[in-house]
């Protein structure tokens with residue numbers, strides 16, 4: 001499974017140093033209007049898909065964004081890549097406000113921020129050859145790399161572990177994992193500084209998920225590209241991300257460095273995500289250090305979210321204050337630097353992490369083992 005990464009020749013010297021903020025998002029909001037009424041349709045409400053989130057991604061860093069289906073992860077990714085207009089808030093890239101930048105103003109930034117989509121089947125044009133697909137971003141941006149676009153396409157195919165001679169083939173001639181590699185090659189074509197990867201492996205067979213995660217990780221490390229890695233469970237990002245944010249119903253409810261989030265989670269929802277394991281008989285009647293939590297009920301509608309803390313309808317610690325006051329996302333007492341939690345009655349910070357509490361996909365588990373042996 002180990003693959004050597006063939007690096008494309010850098011087209012420009014790296015000017016950023018790791019750790020500096022690359023992307024900053026403040027108070028980001030996206031509300032989708034809900035129309036109703038007959039015969040005159042009017043706006044009767046709004047889907048509060050993203051409702052005031054702050055986050056920052058540093059140069060070369062992998063930042064994980066996690067949460068259940070419908071919590072607003074993809075919308076966040078699309079707002080950041082400016083595929084969608086925000087309702088409110090601010091997006092800065094390298095300190096420049098790009099929230100309302102015009103197409104023209106955005107052009108240089110667009111090439112630096114790329115997206116990898118969840119579905120490698122629908123995100124590639126079936127009528128275009130792989131060469132055309134990968135060189136598309138160069139064509140759109142009028143970029144002629146040294147040695148020509150074809151040479152660059154071959155280099156990129158090699159980088160992602162595909163045969164460079166296959167540039168004339170069509171997407172249907174490739175497997176799912178190979179198609180996602182094509183998507184990665186396309187995202188790399190313009191030497192991006194930030195890739196938003198929206199559940200890039202969840203549509204793939206479990207057996208090949210690890211290979212694609214492995215490729216992305218190599219790309220991230222060796223090319224120094226920052227990632228916003230979106231996933232619905234904490235297992236995938238645990239392997240990939242240095243910092244992790246947990247989203248619930250359009251809000252970030254906890255964020256921090258990986259170790260802090262996995263070993264000292266404070267928000268009840270993060271606890272629930274980490275312990276979302278089917279009942280396991282440990283043989284001695286014990287359930288182990290971390291309480292196993294089953295989340296009751298469904299996620300409430302983002303059209304009419306609960307008052308105060310949005311998690312309160314499913315939270316076992318909820319009290320009156322939780323309905324009355326929205327908990328701010330802050331560094332609560334006992335948290336490490338940079339670990340922020342939005343909860344009035346957080347969990348104790350002392351709970352020991354237990355690896356067996358985190359459900360890993362078999363393929364990812366194998367990958368972690370391989371990484372540990374390195």
Ligand SMILES: Nc1ncnc2c1ncn2[C@@H]1O[C@H](COP(=O)(O)OP(=O)(O)OP(=O)(O)O)[C@@H](O)[C@H]1O
Nearest residue numbers: 032047049068069070071072073074075076232302
């Ligand atoms: N174009 C749209 N118009 C109206 N509502 C939308 C639109 N796009 C997303 N939504 C709604 O916004 C909410 C957030 O959706 P989003 O796709 O961002 O969630 P997600 O976290 O990516 O979920 P998943 O894990 O299923 O991909 C959902 O309630 C969704 O139905």
Ligand code: SF4
Nearest residue numbers: 309312315322343344
């Ligand atoms: S604020 Fe209240 S309802 Fe929300 S997570 Fe904390 S304890 Fe639960």
Ligand SMILES: [Mg+2]
Nearest residue numbers: 073074075198
């Ligand atoms: Mg999504």
